[in-house]
Amino acid sequence: MLRIRAVRDDAEDLARTLAWANDPDVITHSFSRTGELTGDEHAKWFKERVKLGSWWILEETEPMAPLGQIRVDWEPIPGFEPEAGVISLMVDQQHRGRGLGRYMLRSLSDHFDSREDARYLVGLIKLGNSRSVRLFDGCGYAIVASPGLIIAVKQVGGKSGRHQAKA
Ligand SMILES: CC(C)(COP(=O)(O)OP(=O)(O)OC[C@H]1O[C@@H](n2cnc3c(N)ncnc32)[C@H](O)[C@@H]1OP(=O)(O)O)[C@@H](O)C(=O)NCCC(=O)NCCS
Numbered sequence: 001m002l003r004i005r006a007v008r009d010d011a012e013d014l015a016r017t018l019a020w021a022n023d024p025d026v027i028t029h030s031f032s033r034t035g036e037l038t039g040d041e042h043a044k045w046f047k048e049r050v051k052l053g054s055w056w057i058l059e060e061t062e063p064m065a066p067l068g069q070i071r072v073d074w075e076p077i078p079g080f081e082p083e084a085g086v087i088s089l090m091v092d093q094q095h096r097g098r099g100l101g102r103y104m105l106r107s108l109s110d111h112f113d114s115r116e117d118a119r120y121l122v123g124l125i126k127l128g129n130s131r132s133v134r135l136f137d138g139c140g141y142a143i144v145a146s147p148g149l150i151i152a153v154k155q156v157g158g159k160s161g162r163h164q165a166k167a
Pocket residue numbers: 025026029088089090091092095096097098099100101102103123124125126129130131132134135138
């Protein structure tokens with residue numbers, strides 16, 4: 001069975017997320033770095049980030065196997081004021097092409113769609129990452145070409161028609 005759960009502040013999730021952060025495809029498609037993270041660099045960032053929530057792991061429960069992760073960072077992004085949820089996701093190399101990226105992205109949209117406040121979720125995609133473009137497109141995101149990158153955007157929530165504080 002597939003399960004999405006919050007990342008836990010423990011040694012197992014620390015090690016797993018470090019291994020995933022150093023996946024060669026993740027580095028290639030990252031805007032923030034060009035090389036591997038050391039354990040110390042990751043541990044410092046992990047401790048801070050896990051406290052903020054909005055970071056989940058997809059796993060198979062029987063037998064237990066970690067499959068991928070998805071995270072939302074709320075940031076000021078021009079054009080999507082006051083802020084947008086920037087999505088980072090990856091699927092473990094051994095499990096790509098099975099629809100798991102789509103499963104995580106749809107689950108994320110459903111999660112925020114049930115909220116009363118309207119928000120933008122965005123994917124910032126490097127040129128050439130056609131797999132990600134197909135993924136976001138297939139999940140109902142508008143694909144917008146921008147200088148040097150591709151932006152995938154979707155508005156979620158907003159059932160009450162008024163803006164509320166973020167979770
Ligand atoms: C991008 C990523 C998350 C996609 O996850 P995934 O589980 O492999 O993707 P899915 O199986 O759900 O497929 C999603 C779409 O990609 C397409 N796809 C899958 N494998 C592909 C490949 N090798 N080349 C091109 N498209 C491919 C699928 O056909 C599907 O599109 P469709 O709905 O039109 O058929 C995964 O490849 C990954 O972790 N990449 C490295 C990190 C990364 O790039 N993260 C995103 C940064 S924005």
